[in-house]
Amino acid sequence: MTAEQAAPERLSPGDRVGRVLGLSALIVGGFFPLVWMILTSLKTEAELQKFPVQYLPGALDFANYTRVFTEQPFARFFFNSLTVSLLSTLLCIAVAVPAAYALARLQVWGRGALLTAVVAFSMFPVVSLLVPLFRLFRGADLLNSYPALILPYAALSLPVAILTLVAFFSAIPRDLEAAAMVDGTSRVGALWRVVLPLSAPGVVTAALLIFVNSWNEFLLALSFNTKLDMRTVSVGVTLYQGEFAFPWPLIAAAVVIATIPVVALIAIFQRRFVAGLTAGGVKA
Amino acid sequence: MSQKTTVRPVDARPGRDRVRRETSEARLAFWLLLPAALLLCGVLLFPMLTTFRDSFFFNKLTEPYNGQPFVGLKNYVQMFGDPRFGQAMRNTLFFAILTVGGSFLVGIPMALAAHTPSRIRGLARVALLLPWAMPPVMTGLIFAWLFNAQYGVFNDFLVRLGIVQEPLRWLSTPGLAVLAMVVTIVWKTSSFVALIVLGGLQGIPRELTEASEVDGATRVQSFFRVILPLLAPSLAVAFIFRAISAVQVFDIPYTFIQQAPAQGLLETLGVYIYRTSIEFLDFGYAATLSVALFAVSLAVTAVYVRFVRDGAST
Numbered sequence: 001m002t003a004e005q006a007a008p009e010r011l012s013p014g015d016r017v018g019r020v021l022g023l024s025a026l027i028v029g030g031f032f033p034l035v036w037m038i039l040t041s042l043k044t045e046a047e048l049q050k051f052p053v054q055y056l057p058g059a060l061d062f063a064n065y066t067r068v069f070t071e072q073p074f075a076r077f078f079f080n081s082l083t084v085s086l087l088s089t090l091l092c093i094a095v096a097v098p099a100a101y102a103l104a105r106l107q108v109w110g111r112g113a114l115l116t117a118v119v120a121f122s123m124f125p126v127v128s129l130l131v132p133l134f135r136l137f138r139g140a141d142l143l144n145s146y147p148a149l150i151l152p153y154a155a156l157s158l159p160v161a162i163l164t165l166v167a168f169f170s171a172i173p174r175d176l177e178a179a180a181m182v183d184g185t186s187r188v189g190a191l192w193r194v195v196l197p198l199s200a201p202g203v204v205t206a207a208l209l210i211f212v213n214s215w216n217e218f219l220l221a222l223s224f225n226t227k228l229d230m231r232t233v234s235v236g237v238t239l240y241q242g243e244f245a246f247p248w249p250l251i252a253a254a255v256v257i258a259t260i261p262v263v264a265l266i267a268i269f270q271r272r273f274v275a276g277l278t279a280g281g282v283k284a
Numbered sequence: 285m286s287q288k289t290t291v292r293p294v295d296a297r298p299g300r301d302r303v304r305r306e307t308s309e310a311r312l313a314f315w316l317l318l319p320a321a322l323l324l325c326g327v328l329l330f331p332m333l334t335t336f337r338d339s340f341f342f343n344k345l346t347e348p349y350n351g352q353p354f355v356g357l358k359n360y361v362q363m364f365g366d367p368r369f370g371q372a373m374r375n376t377l378f379f380a381i382l383t384v385g386g387s388f389l390v391g392i393p394m395a396l397a398a399h400t401p402s403r404i405r406g407l408a409r410v411a412l413l414l415p416w417a418m419p420p421v422m423t424g425l426i427f428a429w430l431f432n433a434q435y436g437v438f439n440d441f442l443v444r445l446g447i448v449q450e451p452l453r454w455l456s457t458p459g460l461a462v463l464a465m466v467v468t469i470v471w472k473t474s475s476f477v478a479l480i481v482l483g484g485l486q487g488i489p490r491e492l493t494e495a496s497e498v499d500g501a502t503r504v505q506s507f508f509r510v511i512l513p514l515l516a517p518s519l520a521v522a523f524i525f526r527a528i529s530a531v532q533v534f535d536i537p538y539t540f541i542q543q544a545p546a547q548g549l550l551e552t553l554g555v556y557i558y559r560t561s562i563e564f565l566d567f568g569y570a571a572t573l574s575v576a577l578f579a580v581s582l583a584v585t586a587v588y589v590r591f592v593r594d595g596a597s598t
Contacts, residue, residue, distance in 0.1 A: 015503070022397030023408055029394075030411025033426045033471070034418070036437060040429065051451065053440040099320035106313040107306055114317070121324050123585045124332055125532045127557045128574035131338070131567050132331035155327035158320060187312060216419035218535045223562060234421050238539070246543075248429055255422045262417040263410075270409040277479055 034259065041065070041252035048248060064253035068240075074254065076229050077236035082261070084146055084232060085214040088153035092161050092210045093203065095154065100165030101191050105174075115166070122159035126219055137224060148224045149232070153217060157210040164209065164276070168202025169195060205276025208269055212262055233258040332578070338571035345565035352568075359572035369573065372556040375549060376580075379466065379537075380530035386470035387526055388519075391477025398478065399485045412482070416475030424539025427468035431455060455544040462549050465540050469533065477522045484518030485511070527584045532577065534558065553577050 040048070041064050042057035068074050102108055103115060133152060134143075142148045176198070177190040185193065196203070221232040231239070237254045240247055266273065339359055343352045363369050398408045415423070430438050431454040439451035454460045488511060496506040534554035541547050541555065557577060561570035 019397075019400050019402065022393065022400065023402060023404065026394055026397045026408055027404070027411040029471070030414045030475075033423070033430065034414065036430065037426050048435055051435060051440070052444065053435060053437055095319045095323055098316035102313040102316035106309050106316070108313045108317070109310065118324075120585060121328055123528055123581045124328050125554065125557075125574065125577045125581055127532070127534055127554045127561075128335050128571075128578055129328065129331045130558070131561050131570060132334035133327070135334075136331065151323075151327050155323045158324060162320065187309075212417050216417075216421075218419070218421045218538075219558065234419050237422060237425065238542075241542075248432075248435075251425060252429070255425055259418060259422055262419070263414065266413040266417045267410050270406060270413060273413065274409055274479065274482065277483065 034256075034263070037252045037255050041249055041256050043249050045247070045249060064249045065257070067250055068254045068257060071250070072236060072239050072254075073229055074233075074236055074257070077231050077233045078257070080146075080225075080230060081215055081232040081234070081258075084149045084153065085211050087146065088150045088157070088214045089207050089210045091150060092154040092157050093207055096158055096161035096165055096206065097196070097203070098191075100162045100169055101195065103162065104166045104169035105177075105195075115163075118159045118162050126156065130219065130223055133220070134223060144225050144227045144230045149214075149217070149221055152220055153214040154210070156217075157213050160209055160213075161206040164206045165199070165202055168199040168205075168276075172198050201272055201276050204269065205273055208265060208273055209277075211265065215262055335571045335574050335578075338568055339575045341568050341571075343566075343568035343571075345567065355568070359569050362569065363572050363576065368551075368556065369553075369576075371548060372551050372553045373576070375551060376531055376533075376553040379462075379469065379533065379552060380527065382466045383469040383473060383533075384523070384526045384530050386466060387473040387477045388523075390470055390474035391522075392481055394474055394478035395481035395485060398482055412475055412478050414475070415472050416479065418472070420472060420535035421539055423468060423472045424536040427464065427471070427536075428455065428540060428543045431464045455540070458549045461540070461544050465537065465550055468540070469530075469536055472536065473526060473529070477526060480518050480522035480525075481515060484515045488514050524584060524587060528581055531580050531584065553580075 039055070039057060042061060043054070044058070044061065044063075047054050047058055103111060103118075108114065129152070137143050137148045172195055176194050177187075180190040180194045181187065216234060217232075218234045222235050225231060225235075233254075237251065237258050240251050240254060340354060340356060341352055342350060342355045342358070344350065394412060398405070398412045402408065418426075430436055433439065433451055433453045433455065436451070436454065438454070439448075442448045443451060452460055454464045492514070493506050493510055496510045497503070501509065532554055533552055537550050537552045537555050538558070541550050544550055553573065554577065557570050557573045560566050560573060564570075
């Protein structure tokens with residue numbers, strides 16, 4: 001992150017204009033769709049059906065936000081998504097940390113082949129797993145349950161988590177562990193007390209990746225958890241459309257609520273996350 | 285490393301000690317890797333192998349009276365004669381080419397903008413991450429709304445600017461629906477390219493570009509002659525991962541199709557597989573289509589593995 005502390009540059013006027021234009025385009029382009037959804041969510045149906053478009057809502061009316069929760073059990077969807085995403089993140093990290101440590105540090109037979117296999121796993125099309133997983137979970141009576149989503153979400157994020165963590169663990173000097181082990185700690189103790197605290201940014205990056213992937217997943221959630229009170233938010237937002245009607249202000253409000261957790265996470269962790277992702281140089 | 289400090293009996297041979305250490309290390313590695321291997325094999329590899337097996341069987345839930353007999357390559361023969369498969373495959377490759385290309389054209393300038401030091405760098409980083417972090421289904425819904433024929437804001441811009449007289453029927457005109465979906469996917473995926481490129485940019489020492497500018501190169505020249513070649517490894521990584529996710533694209537086409545009467549041109553292979561399995565309940569044929577999708581992904585992966593190997597050897 002050398003650029004972060006870079007000395008102030010001498011910029012020509014042309015460069016300055018270019019920089020302002022570039023940054024504005026980035027910010028407007030990134031935020032506009034979500035901002036438009038927020039504006040839409042505050043409008044009434046009548047305000048919506050105007051052309052040319054009325055840009056700002058007439059009054060600050062949060063009625064759509066209350067309707068989101070009364071017309072569908074959206075609080076329940078939200079709770080489901082939160083539970084599934086948090087638990088799949090925990091499971092994935094718990095499994096990825098030891099595996100990544102072994103791949104980064106220990107003399108593993110066929111290390112290169114294992115890493116290639118890990119990469120290959122991230123290439124499996126999710127839609128190809130749909131039917132076999134469906135039958136597997138139906139056989140195990142796991143449909144409409146949290147494990148039906150937690151297990152595949154943890155597995156699908158595992159390759160990315162392992163690759164990110166391998167990059168972080170490899171960057172920690174071996175001498176630090178060696179010193180700890182001379183002082184009488186076991187290898188696992190050294191991992192727990194020395195390597196893990198030092199690679200906290202890597203663990204946070206991996207955890208965010210897993211959480212966002214799980215929160216956003218749609219296909220498996222749509223197919224495995226079909227009971228209304230087991231739906232997740234990504235499926236929940238599609239449930240407001242009627243047979244002929246598309247209540248856009250209501251859908252907009254649902255989308256805004258469903259996007260809040262990921263937006264909050266990236267706003268809080270943006271600095272560490274960009275640094276972590278770029279250090280891992282890995283699939284997002 | 286620890287064995288250097290342990291006191292060894294004088295007659296012990298160092299070789300044997302090393303061997304013992306390596307076996308205990310290998311045993312530890314095995315236990316550390318086991319949970320990951322179980323999860324990957326149980327939830328990804330085993331189902332994938334089941335899909336391969338299924339592709340040789342007839343298995344249609346709507347025709348239970350036909351049973352589930354082994355049919356050899358019949359599903360594959362059906363696939364190559366299936367015009368809908370041909371269309372879905374063409375759509376998939378067409379979208380992949382346009383959206384991967386588009387995400388680089390947009391993503392690289394995004395990364396350059398986010399890389400410039402500024403007081404609003406934090407905001408810029410959120411703007412960069414937001415499309416990537418946004419759930420794809422929501423992205424599909426949002427853009428379907430932006431492209432709405434009657435009340436869509438994109439039409440409003442075009443009419444107000446005098447570019448078109450009448451609002452365009454984006455989602456029900458085949459060509460425009462394709463364009464709308466490409467724009468949506470490019471918006472969503474440029475972030476990813478930008479993140480990887482940003483990582484590459486941060487690894488380039490400032491002195492290099494400064495030196496070339498001292499030598500009289502313009503900004504544009506130093507970008508193309510100095511920065512771009514140094515970004516090559518990042519661009520290759522971004523390209524491969526983008527290409528794989530592009531051929532597998534599902535969520536955004538799926539949401540668009542719900543709203544677009546112009547469906548045929550929007551159906552990707554992923555959507556066709558979903559419909560074959562969940563709507564037509566034809567598990568055998570869906571498995572065959574899945575194998576085709578996997579083959580396309582594998583072709584891209586082979587390029588990646590070759591790249592990684594070449595990168596590692598140099």
